[in-house]
């Protein structure tokens with residue numbers, strides 16, 4: 001009987017204690033962070049979307065080779081003499097036109113391995129992590145600042161230059177052998 | 188209320204319609220606000236924010252949910268008992284809605300002033316069990332069936348302590364009419380039954396502790412009857428998916444939802460009528476002091492709805508405080524604790540009333 005009454009009392013008492021606790025929490029401010037409006041500070045050394053400062057890029061392809069998932073594509077064309085590409089911010093002379101520099105963020109695993117080999121430190125992590133898209137192809141980011149036409153032009157320039165050089169070489173090769181001009185050049 | 192509208196319009200059909208539509212509107216409003224409040228209260232108790240995107244403070248969240256529900260496809264499984272399956276939600280809703288016929292919102296606002304209102308309310312609300320059993324059985328799903336069986340066992344068991352407390356109250360008050368019970372507790376809050384009723388004397392003070400016990404018993408057992416946590420084993424999400432309405436979707440599911448909230452308010456109303464003066468104001472009426480008679484029924488409706496919402500809030504409060512009971516614990520609470528206490532209470536209140 002005593003046990004029974006004790007149980008009853010315990011039942012009611014513990015419920016009241018619980019209710020007191022929840023009632024207190026009714027007035028505790030929420031711990032929720034209203035995400036899109038309020039953002040938590042990102043941790044130091046966070047790894048998010050990459051950015052390439054193409055003005056500093058010398059097109060050395062090191063980043064593409066370091067990438068474990070091969071999501072960086074760097075296409076380059078040599079410049080022709082007389083074209084001034086300027087220098088990078090740390091004083092390196094640029095010699096290559098970067099006609100195409102894409103990073104496919106759908107493949108990227110955000111390992112940051114591409115960042116370290118870059119000689120000019122122009123590929124780095126930003127703090128942007130909200131870049132969801134509806135199409136997978138929208139995740140392929142183009143960093144080259146040359147338009148496709150310009151890139152085409154550079155290629156043609158270089159091809160012309162190459163052809164010019166060929167011709168000169170051929171001419172130079174032709175000069176010491178004037179006795180056999182009909183022979184086609186074979187280099 | 189019917190009489191009032193009959194005098195006003197002179198048409199039987201219109202006055203009947205208005206009388207019938209009013210509780211329906213009330214149930215819809217209770218569900219609408221109740222769902223919102225439930226979410227907010229649960230969020231606040233867990234230090235969260237709750238809905239806050241749809242409209243100011245997320246006020247339109249329930250409306251948005253409701254619109255979503257209307258558009259839903261009415262998917263039904265193939266191997267179900269079609270007839271029972273379709274009747275069940277209607278029956279459950281009808282059961283909880285029918286209680287409103289006798290609930291006095293104020294001295295004027297009452298569907299039907301029948302003499303056996305309390306008895307009718309108890310009888311009709313246990314009608315819900317049939318609907319729940321039907322839903323569980325016809326769904327042809329073991330979760331549903333288990334939920335329905337549990338629900339039947341639970342509601343039938345908890346009917347007993349409820350009935351015992353109601354019996355004690357009826358013995359004490361000498362009437363089954365809900366409007367008369369409310370009228371008896373008029374004027375100030377010390378006339379409420381929880382404080383020993385309107386008659387002043389030694390018995391009033393003797394009664395107070397037993398009224399308190401009665402109130403606690405009836406509150407717990409009605410909580411169990413409307414399947415609210417901690418007594419929600421029929422629809423225990425973590426074990427039975429959704430219990431007896433696992434197979435329902437769209438509007439049929441919404442009807443179960445609606446009847447749950449309708450039930451919550453009905454039960455709160457009955458508890459407040461029995462122990463907390465029903466529609467009576469705790470501090471007298473403004474209409475009386477100012478001499479504006481027509482104001483009184485509105486004030487009464489205000490107090491009644493306020494009391495109803497207070498008990499709904501307590502139900503939510505309990506829901507987010509206590510974990511769900513196990514089946515055997517549930518039965519222990521009912522048969523080993525509530526019923527003996529209710530019996531003792533019944534006898535003591537009877538003796539005090541006789542004195």
Ligand code: SF4
Nearest residue numbers: 067108109111112114
């Ligand atoms: S972060 Fe890793 S995966 Fe992404 S581009 Fe750089 S090396 Fe490739």
Ligand code: SF4
Nearest residue numbers: 057058060061063118
């Ligand atoms: S390693 Fe740096 S400089 Fe080289 S291609 Fe990549 S981004 Fe450009």
